[in-house]
């Protein structure tokens with residue numbers, strides 16, 4: 001259940017930010033989770049609901065953007081989509097591939113409700 | 118961990134020393150248990166964060182790393198599925214390594230001090246982190262544990278992570294190198310099934326080679342699979358039971374520690 005401890009750290013980070021901004025609650029969270037990041041967005045969303053209970057972020061709506069993996073060939077420089085770490089260059093068959101995108105794991109932004117008077 | 122809400126994400130982390138004291142490692146857990154009943158909501162707005170989700174862990178890891186570097190402590194993070202032989206390997210090589218430099222161990226398991234007790238029997242400083250429901254060690258747990266250990270300058274610290282090939286890959290502990298162990302009973306396609314772990318690893322140790330005659334396991338294939346996922350992987354083949362191959366790995370390690 002590593003998604004649970006990750007969900008807790010997301011809640012902690014966004015609640016701290018929301019407080020700093022004087023928010024009454026957090027209504028939305030935008031996450032960026034690359035397809036190669038090793039995180040299951042669905043199970044993270046599920047855990048988030050539990051992790052956020054009783055906090056400013058309870059009921060926050062989670063939106064996840066999932067950038068595709070992109071590899072770059074270390075031999076010929078070709079860039080191409082990859083699903084795995086063990087991709088092969090479609091141009092020169094090299095296995096020396098550097099991952100240049102798809103490993104992102106970021107809290108991009110939160111939407112907060114400001115305190116009404 | 119948290120009596121108020123019963124949350125158990127890094128559920129009930131406890132540090133234990135064989136024959137020693139127990140400490141709860143939950144100081145780093147913050148929580149908001151207030152209930153908010155705001156019936157008159159104001160306007161909503163977007164706040165940009167662009168923050169790495171693992172930021173807090175990464176900051177702790179860098180703190181640990183700075184401490185280790187300042188004191189010239191070489192740190193290895195051992196990762197594998199349950200039962201691949203992490204503790205057995207440590208039991209086997211530590212007595213020899215101890216002749217060269219001081220060694221200390223941090224053991225991570227969900228429950229029990231069994232592994233710490235096995236290391237303690239070697240006369241090495243050891244501390245057990247019980248992660249409760251948590252399935253990996255994180256850098257803040259290591260930070261707490263290392264303060265409880267009497268670490269010496271110019272030494273080796275081995276951290277045995279919780280047996281799990283998935284999420285320990287995501288959590289930097291501040292180690293110098295990640296060592297992934299697989300055993301010949303696990304299938305030679307393991308590196309392809311758990312690419313994140315192998316991609317992060319610096320060293321791969323194939324253990325239980327004494328069992329090769331009895332199982333279907335293609336060593337060359339496994340090595341090739343591992344190399345595809347991580348191009349600069351150092352590869353060793355050993356048996357913790359018979360001791361085969363251990364001298365090679367030990368020699369490599371001794372060189373790394375004394376040159377660090």
Ligand SMILES: Nc1nc2c(ncn2[C@@H]2O[C@H](COP(=O)(O)OP(=O)(O)OP(=O)(O)O)[C@@H](O)[C@H]2O)c(=O)[nH]1
Pocket residue numbers: 197198199200201202203204205206226232279280281324325326327328355356357358359
């Ligand atoms: N035949 C054989 N058995 C081994 C070898 N190394 C370990 N074992 C056995 O494998 C089992 C598990 O070994 P451990 O060292 O406890 O494995 P571990 O990775 O520390 O396990 P966890 O901490 O539970 O994840 C034990 O029964 C060991 O005796 C080996 O090289 N050959």
Ligand SMILES: [Mg+2]
Pocket residue numbers: 203204205232277
């Ligand atoms: Mg063990």
Ligand SMILES: [Zn+2]
Pocket residue numbers: 001002251252253284285
């Ligand atoms: Zn985990």
Ligand SMILES: [Zn+2]
Pocket residue numbers: 073074075076077078089090091092093094
């Ligand atoms: Zn190419």
Ligand SMILES: [Zn+2]
Pocket residue numbers: 118119120121122123124148
């Ligand atoms: Zn709690």
